Amino acid sequence: MKIDELSPAHQQALEAAAFRRLLEHLDSRKDVQNIDLMNLAGFCRNCLSKWYVAAAKSDDIEVDYEDARTRVYGMPYADWKEKYQGEATSAQLEKLQQTTPK
Template identity: 70%
Template sequence: MDQQTQNEIEAGVFRRLLEHLDSRKDVQNIELMNLAGFCRNCLSKWYMAEAEKQGISVDYDAARERVYGESYDSWKEKYQTEATPEQLAAFEASRNK
């Protein structure tokens, strides 16, 4: 497989991941962090880092808007729920590994 084809496939996979996360707004970031070790905010940071490697400056808010499909504040207001004590404990435990 040539590099261009690989890049196109990987870009398509990223778009599909964003679509999937968008369809699962019920899944909270803390749940993603606890189960997978990354969340939507991590994807936003990775997006910024990759843009920077290409010599393109993308600020955090713009990266989060790309990942969340709307401004983070808007998404958070509509969909984010308060983390449970159990979720917070699991998050802390995973950070201390």
């Protein structure tokens, strides 16, 4: 079946499965810092959390940002930050400044 032949329900199911797989992959790569994601791809786990909240809002569903971050991080953000987030290096911060749109 070609992708343009999928029903909207099937397309949504596949997109949801891909999102869940992305979260699993990010969970397995806790060594990858958000600043690295931002520097290389222009988004991070926090961006995904914000997009989750925005998607809910577009369907008139209230989702708290911290709840969305817990979904994306697999644990409360404060716990993840304490366990896995390292201090950004000066090189990482400099690259972020260079790659962030003004």
